[in-house]
Amino acid sequence: MPNLTEPSSSISCFASSSYLSNGSSVYHVPGGTAPSPSPPPAAPEGGTNLEVLSLSKLSSNLERLLLDTEFDCTDAEIVVEGAPVGVHRCILAARSLFFRDLFSREGSGGNRQEGKPRYVMNELVPGGRIGREAFMVFSSYLYTGKLRAAPQDVSICVDRFCAHDACRPAIAFAVELLYASSVCQIAELVSLLQRRLLNFVDKAMVEDVIPILQVASHSKLNQLLSHCVQRVARSDLDDIALEKELPQEVAEEIRLLRRESQPNESTATVDPMHEKRTKSIHRALDSDDVELVKLLLSESGVTLDDAYALHYAAAYCDSKVVAELLDLGSATVNLKNDRGYTPLHVAAMRREPAVIVSLLTKGASALETTADGQNAVRICRRLTRAKDYFTRTEQGQESNKNKICIDILEREMMRNPMAAEDSATSPLLADDLHMKLLYLENRVAFARLFFPAEAKLAMEIAHANTTSEFTGIAKSRSSSNLRDVDLNETPVVQNKRLRSRVDALSKTVELGRRYFPHCSQVLDKFLEDDLPDVFYLQKGSPDEQKTKKLRFCELKEDVRKAFSKDKAGSLLSGLSSSSSSSSPKSVEKHHKLARN
Structure with a gap:
């Protein structure tokens, strides 16, 4: 997760500025061309530096007026x-x-x-x-x-x-x-x-x-x-x-x-009559008049799908209109428009929770992706500010709609047992197959570290132990980090092999989510916050090593509590026989082996 306390030079600084001796400023713009101010007047040696220092001090003093809360002299x-x-x-x-x-x-x-x-x-x-x-x-x-x-x-x-x-x-x-x-x-x-x-x-x-x-x-x-x-x-x-x-x-x-x-x-593909009837349906939706929509459908012969009416309503209409349109039962809820978007994709861009819930209730799939590989969760995430997502909501305060939309869509993906691949990597969906596979390999590797018997059982059920491994950062150092390269392997064959590995690991992670939900949450948080720092306890200064060890002790306690919750839950009925293998001592033992 990005560190919200430290600025990132690549994204958060629009420009830096430095004063010239004549009082003007020169701006250094990432990816741009700096303006060309007039050259400063000649000054004695050392004079320019003194003026720059004075102007910088004046700038700091003026900013203090704006930010100082102890002495308010604003008017x-x-x-x-x-x-x-x-x-x-x-x-x-x-x-x-x-x-x-x-x-x-x-x-x-x-x-x-x-x-x-x-x-x-x-x-x-x-x-x-x-x-x-x-x-x-x-x-x-x-x-x-x-x-x-x-x-x-x-x-x-x-x-x-x-x-x-x-x-x-x-x-x-x-x-x-x-x-x-x-x-x-x-x-x-x-x-x-x-x-x-x-x-x-x-x-x-x-x-x-x-x-x-x-x-x-x-x-x-x-x-x-x-x-x-x-x-x-x-x-x-x-x-x-x-x-x-x-x-x-x-x-x-x-x-x-x-x-x-x-x-x-442009002239050959447009049917004026079809376009006119479609606009009539859209105007009826703008008026919140679903009864008029029904009348237009019966008279014109145009269907809701022909007019992409559900897409239109998801983008521009009240949530009640969307619900009423869905109740007609004549719209294909996962229909893709000319741009490859389903109504749920459109609703995700709008970020209106009530619309998203209505679509999901009627069978909209959170797994559908756009032409560029984005699903509804990722669309929401790319539109949501870190402030809106991570700021804690006080009791009685209205929750941020963007965060609600993300939570709804993620729960839907985790609820659906067919969401194997996407739920395993959500919200870390990657366009690149290798990046996705690297994430899955690391996640399963850490699951084997923290919960060895349970992870082994899940891998056996998913047949993940029968597919060739893909090198990940958590792979054992005792094995080679380089896989033998088959020069006769075509890209198609290679992708097929990697895809089979992704499928097997995805199923492994999905089984873990279904039967060990609390343990899976610990892994999610570990991969998000601590990878790879906590894993390499012996690296860094003595103070850094001490901090990492303290965090690892906290992590062991999190593991113990999570496993206790899962063991007490009804979802563990089929896998409880393996519970004795994942005590905190077992985790610490495997962690020491990983460091050696």
């Missing part, structure tokens, strides 16, 4: 996400013409709290959402002239195989900063963020380009807007999404580009 408040943030009007007015005009208007601070004018961020920036974290980074830039690193908990997703260089949280944070910078007329920051978002456009999924396109259109950033339009025009994003989510003129420009690039195909 105004800006409410962001329901919480006030103290600001100094003189600094904001000096840095931004927008704030200067705002504060100079007569009666601009009509709402007052303890004598301070109060402003609401949603009213200052009506075109887009500005979160508290983004506002604090933006404010820090106004005070110091330096752009702080993006907080990781709001700029990375919770898909552990994501590079976080173009996932939705990373994009959303940059978009929020750009909205604030554009509205407040901070030209140099707008230029910096526009270059950052240009780098996102080609890497991101087309759905994640939509927020970039929206802020580019709102802020009239023609270069960024043109790049987004070209990207969407080349994609398979359907016309309904264009109409629903983009400004009308932008959607029309994209349609025109598509017609110009494929003039014959």
Whole structure:
């Protein structure tokens, strides 16, 4: 799991800045081109360094004004996400013409709290959402002239195989900063963020380009807007999404580009009558009128599947409409649209728990994957911020919808006994077969370490001991780390061999989940948090070794408690005869063998 307390140089730092002697700043942008400021005036030897030092100290002192909670000398408040943030009007007015005009208007601070004018961020920036974290980074830039690193908990997703260089949280944070910078007329920051978002456009999924396109259109950033339009025009994003989510003129420009690039195909494949009837069904769904939908179906001859009505409802309609549409019983719940998405994939992108539950209740499969290998859980994870997933919900507080969606989908995958391969690697689904196999080998290896007899029995049932091993980091050092290479083995044969190993190990892990659920949770947490640090107890400094040993003692206690719970449960009835083999002493003994 990513460490949320330490910044990652590859994802969370939009730019670093250093002051020039003339008071301007030069920005170093990952993947971008730094602006070319005018050269500093000539200075005596050592003068430039002194000015840089002085400016850096001034920057730190000004930032302390913003962050210091012990001595509050702010003279105004800006409410962001329901919480006030103290600001100094003189600094904001000096840095931004927008704030200067705002504060100079007569009666601009009509709402007052303890004598301070109060402003609401949603009213200052009506075109887009500005979160508290983004506002604090933006404010820090106004005070110091330096752009702080993006907080990781709001700029990375919770898909552990994501590079976080173009996932939705990373994009959303940059978009929020750009909205604030554009509205407040901070030209140099707008230029910096526009270059950052240009780098996102080609890497991101087309759905994640939509927020970039929206802020580019709102802020009239023609270069960024043109790049987004070209990207969407080349994609398979359907016309309904264009109409629903983009400004009308932008959607029309994209349609025109598509017609110009494929003039014959666009006219040959469209049936005007079918399109008209489909739109009628969609309009009826927009009106929450399922009875009208039934009437249109009977009169037009178009089916719910023909109109992809369930996909449409899962994306844009109230959850009650989705449930009523499913009750008609005439829609194929796992039907894939032209983009290879099922209604559940669409619902996962929307992240509405009630819609997801309705679909699952009617037989939607959480195992179905898109053309690029993503299932509904992974779609949700790539859209969910670490803050929304890992923040503890207080009693009586409403839970985050994204987290609820992920939990629902993961429980569904674990509940389904046919979900062998996917539940074994969820949420660590990997596009690459070798990466998936490496995860499974390591997971089974650690299961054999902690629960040797139970793991052996599960492997025998799944016939995993009859397939050739794939080298993993937990493999015994007594055996060779290199498998004999068969030069006559074709890629097809190799993939078939690896796939059979994946299937056997997946079944092994599924058996473990079914009969030893608590023990499986211990393994999941171990692989997530401690691999490989705890495994190599003798590496590192004396303090690090001591910390690892303490963690291993905690792990042994977790193993003991988990096994006791599983042993007491009814699921152990068929495998209880092997329980004596997995005492903490047995685990420690095998751990010592693994280190030697």
